[in-house]
Amino acid sequence: VNVSATASGALTDQSRILGAIVGLALIVLVLELVRRRKLQERYIVLWVGAGIAIIIACAFPALINLLSDALGVRAAFAGMIALVFLLLFVFALHTTTVISRLSEQVTRLAQEVALAQVDNGSPADLSLSTREAAAPDVFRAFKDTAQWLNADDSETATAVGLEQTIPSSWRRDELRPPSSRRLFELHATLDALQRRLGDDGLQLWLDQESPTRRREILDGHMESIQPAVHEALFAASRDQHENLAWAPEVTAPSP
Amino acid sequence: LRTLVFIPAFDEADSITAVVSDVRQQLPDVDVLVIDDGSADQTAARAKSAGARVASLPFNQGLGAALQTGYLYAERHSYDCCAHLDADGQHPVPELARMLELIWTDQADFVLGSRYIDPGVSAAAGAYRASFSRSIGIWLFRHMLSITSGRRFTDTTSGLRAVNRRAMRMFADVYDHDFHELESLQRAARAGLRIHELPVTMLPRTAGKTKVTPVKSAFFVFKALVVLAVGSLRAHLPEYDESEDGSP
Numbered sequence: 001v002n003v004s005a006t007a008s009g010a011l012t013d014q015s016r017i018l019g020a021i022v023g024l025a026l027i028v029l030v031l032e033l034v035r036r037r038k039l040q041e042r043y044i045v046l047w048v049g050a051g052i053a054i055i056i057a058c059a060f061p062a063l064i065n066l067l068s069d070a071l072g073v074r075a076a077f078a079g080m081i082a083l084v085f086l087l088l089f090v091f092a093l094h095t096t097t098v099i100s101r102l103s104e105q106v107t108r109l110a111q112e113v114a115l116a117q118v119d120n121g122s123p124a125d126l127s128l129s130t131r132e133a134a135a136p137d138v139f140r141a142f143k144d145t146a147q148w149l150n151a152d153d154s155e156t157a158t159a160v161g162l163e164q165t166i167p168s169s170w171r172r173d174e175l176r177p178p179s180s181r182r183l184f185e186l187h188a189t190l191d192a193l194q195r196r197l198g199d200d201g202l203q204l205w206l207d208q209e210s211p212t213r214r215r216e217i218l219d220g221h222m223e224s225i226q227p228a229v230h231e232a233l234f235a236a237s238r239d240q241h242e243n244l245a246w247a248p249e250v251t252a253p254s255p
Numbered sequence: 256l257r258t259l260v261f262i263p264a265f266d267e268a269d270s271i272t273a274v275v276s277d278v279r280q281q282l283p284d285v286d287v288l289v290i291d292d293g294s295a296d297q298t299a300a301r302a303k304s305a306g307a308r309v310a311s312l313p314f315n316q317g318l319g320a321a322l323q324t325g326y327l328y329a330e331r332h333s334y335d336c337c338a339h340l341d342a343d344g345q346h347p348v349p350e351l352a353r354m355l356e357l358i359w360t361d362q363a364d365f366v367l368g369s370r371y372i373d374p375g376v377s378a379a380a381g382a383y384r385a386s387f388s389r390s391i392g393i394w395l396f397r398h399m400l401s402i403t404s405g406r407r408f409t410d411t412t413s414g415l416r417a418v419n420r421r422a423m424r425m426f427a428d429v430y431d432h433d434f435h436e437l438e439s440l441q442r443a444a445r446a447g448l449r450i451h452e453l454p455v456t457m458l459p460r461t462a463g464k465t466k467v468t469p470v471k472s473a474f475f476v477f478k479a480l481v482v483l484a485v486g487s488l489r490a491h492l493p494e495y496d497e498s499e500d501g502s503p
């Protein structure tokens with residue numbers, strides 16, 4: 001340990017190493033926060049810059065001395081602290097201006113939402129339920145279909161020959177889709193299959209054959225799996241009929 | 256003249272029905288809008304069944320934001336004038352009618368219902384009497400506002416107000432959310448609006464509790480003084496005249 005350096009307020013080797021570790025930890029923390037989307041990318045420069053500055057200051061203590069001389073502060077470390085305080089103060093001020101703007105915007109949004117509800121002449125809870133009711137049998141059919149096929153919106157749209165943007169427009173303003181016939185056909189088919197085979201059964205059935213039935217549907221080739229659909233539906237119902245016919249014979253002799 | 260009466264309400268389910276029906280009975284020609292400031296109780300539903308239109312803010316935003324919502328509604332739906340009163344039943348509707356009369360006959364741009372203007376009234380039964388700590392705040396506000404706006408007001412924080420379209424547009428445009436009572440008054444005075452203070456009798460609350468505590472009010476007074484000081488440093492706002500096309 002450099003005793004004379006400590007006395008004059010300069011950094012010891014020990015504190016320099018510690019400082020460098022803190023700087024490095026700061027950089028890692030910031031990058032991790034950004035990766036998890038807890039911090040917006042625009043703040044990378046600021047905080048990583050701060051981390052780098054700390055590391056540089058620890059690597060080249062002469063810079064701190066230079067800075068302290070420029071500020072007219074005798075102890076190098078005190079000079080650095082003063083500067084850091086100033087920067088943090090400025091940043092905190094900046095942050096409160098951001099918060100002020102955001103809360104203004106939130107208030108305006110809340111007001112617009114409230115006003116929009118009155119304009120419709122319908123109260124909040126009512127407008128929600130009417131919207132639920134009016135929209136979207138078609139949107140719901142679309143969502144069911146996507147779920148059964150384990151496909152996303154755009155894949156499902158392609159499968160039933162719709163433009164990519166149409167499903168989201170249903171969600172937005174309850175427009176009738178121009179060509180939803182294929183969607184409803186597919187939905188009815190899958191619905192019937194799901195009733196016959198159950199959720200797991202439907203998934204297994206969709207993954208059979210090569211290429212799989214799921215793939216055929218998503219590629220828009222419904223015709224090619226039509227025979228299999230018929231077989232699944234009729235076979236299942238035939239079994240059910242046999243069960244029904246057979247059951248009374250078991251129960252009949254019991255009384 | 257098309258008139259809107261709006262009522263900001265935050266958790267006032269116990270009193271809102273009476274207030275709305277009072278207004279509808281005694282002022283049958285005005286439209287009534289209740290601004291439900293994110294209430295958790297039945298305020299919105301009861302206001303609706305009492306026959307008011309209801310604007311529900313999705314979450315509590317404070318009285319200033321609720322009042323501005325009312326001014327925005329009046330402004331956008333081309334009302335000629337509007338007025339507001341509290342939802343707790345402290346403001347008698349006949350007094351509001353007297354205030355609106357001044358607006359309808361174009362004797363003022365902005366009418367303020369004042370609790371203290373006439374010392375003779377305070378002797379009467381049911382007159383408003385302020386607590387000691389409160390009267391300090393009232394005194395401070397009065398004098399700060401006099402200094403910064405060049406006008407004298409007796410009741411600066413009254414929530415009973417009526418305005419014509421000129422003042423309505425001004426408040427719809429900008430309305431301070433924390434210090435709306437004072438800031439709006441200051442701005443109106445500085446813009447040269449014809450402000451009239453009308454002495455009114457107020458009633459005790461019919462239900463619910465006041466949302467003000469001593470610590471809150473002390474802090475409020477301090478912040479308000481700062482806000483008034485800053486407000487007087489602002490440049491004069493552009494005139495809000497009757498013409499609709501000229502942007503303010």
